[in-house]
Amino acid sequence: MSAPNEKIFLFAVAALCSVLMFAACETDLKEVDRIAAIQAEEPVDISLGVTVIYSDSAKVKAKMSAPEMRHYNVEEPYYEFQKGVTIIFYDENGLESQRITSDYAIQKELQELTEFRGNVVITRADGSIIKTEELIHDQKANTFYNHVPIEAYFKDGRGNFMGSSFHSDGNFENIEVQNSTGLYIFEDGEGPAFR
Structure with a gap:
């Protein structure tokens, strides 16, 4: 190979290597930027197989368990339970008084609100069951409410009621049901007297 051709060849090889190295660096930088953007979009801590015990004066008041808990560290932080949650409440004797299960829940820390959504079931210790698709717990006021239909079934199978929403x-x-309808089966000697 003649000297001028050899110089052109070496220059071409050097230029090609420079282009390849620049392209490789650019790809790596794009990947780093992509990962950084994901982390910036989702400042989240994820915990698996979570159990949290709530107690007061050394007495267990409630136990929450979930397959996954996400804590979003944003301006208005919140916890999210995308795979469902179960909360068991205990009375002063340490016995289960009620439990709430749902397919999804979100707890908004600053507002002190917890919203349960999807197949929400409240089971009382006496066997009564309340079913709905939404349940909101106001922690400050210690009340529950919703804005969607609700169904309740009495413990002994003697009746049930439905409503458009409720507050408790x-x-x-003390449950107040809006637009309620119901069915109650009276035994002999029970119920109103008709004349």
């Missing part, structure tokens, strides 16, 4: 105290003892 934290123990589900």
